[in-house]
Amino acid sequence: MNTPSSESVPVKALDPGLYIVATPIGNLGDITMRAVDVLRNVSVIACEDTRVTGKLLKAIEAKTRMQRYDDHASEDVRRRLVELAAREPVALVSDAGTPLVSDPGYRLVREARAAGVAVTSLPGPCAAVAGLTLSGLPNDRFLFAGFLPAKDKARGDVLEQLGGIDATLVFYETGPRLVRSLNAMAEAWPRREIAVAREITKLHEECRTGTPADLIRHYTAHPPKGEIVLLVGPPAEDAAVHDSDAMLRDALSEMSASKAAGKVAKLTGLDRQELYARAVEMKSQ
Structure with missing residues (x-):
């Protein structure tokens, strides 16, 4: 991958505040020049996993200090980050994609705003939006619903609640749980059109569409790996x-x-x- 060199991105002093930075979901070439500039020049990067973010920083030649921040972070860690962002620039990233979209961070943003800290969002890769564009399903109206519950009854209850919404439904799912979710959808919506988008932006990117039964047959025979965007067309x-x-x-x-x-x-x-x-x-x- 050819990453922007330190000479190709203008170095400038960043104002204090919290910078929400979208990072690649697979292909490192998707990082924006603005994201590179911010990640190189903030005082600290709050991230889910320092090992994952460390690989990205190495690729873009950034030596910025990292601070682990995930769903298990304490209130004290969050308070210190907000206090620092009031004086210096602080970035928030997730392991991949746009922070806060089914990722930790909304409490940090809320507390920063409540404290009068400037919050800036840098748009970029988002698996939900990329999956929607690949699917060919109606995209004038869609609902992002995150991950379905792991337990069968709770999963069925969520599908029942969402079944009548006149919009394309967008979920995140994992490879090991995909067929179970498709089975629940087959019971709830046997005639709805479903799309499974996986390996988005990577070499083996795939988007397969069909009825739940079609997709159950395929993915039972070909178990998928990795994270998946699972989309359901609106009621016809x-x-x-x-x-x-x-x-x-x-x-x-x-x-x-x-x-x-x-x-x-x-x-x-x-x-x-x-x-x-x-x-x-x-x-x-």
């Missing part, structure tokens, strides 16, 4: 309306109108009360 309302009568008839053959309406609402994202009224009408015919 027209198709859902077209299919809902058939789905209600199937459900009514084995359960009450109320339960049938609840089941179809969960699968399609349609209004439960409207489905219940339709189910009652169908039962009376």
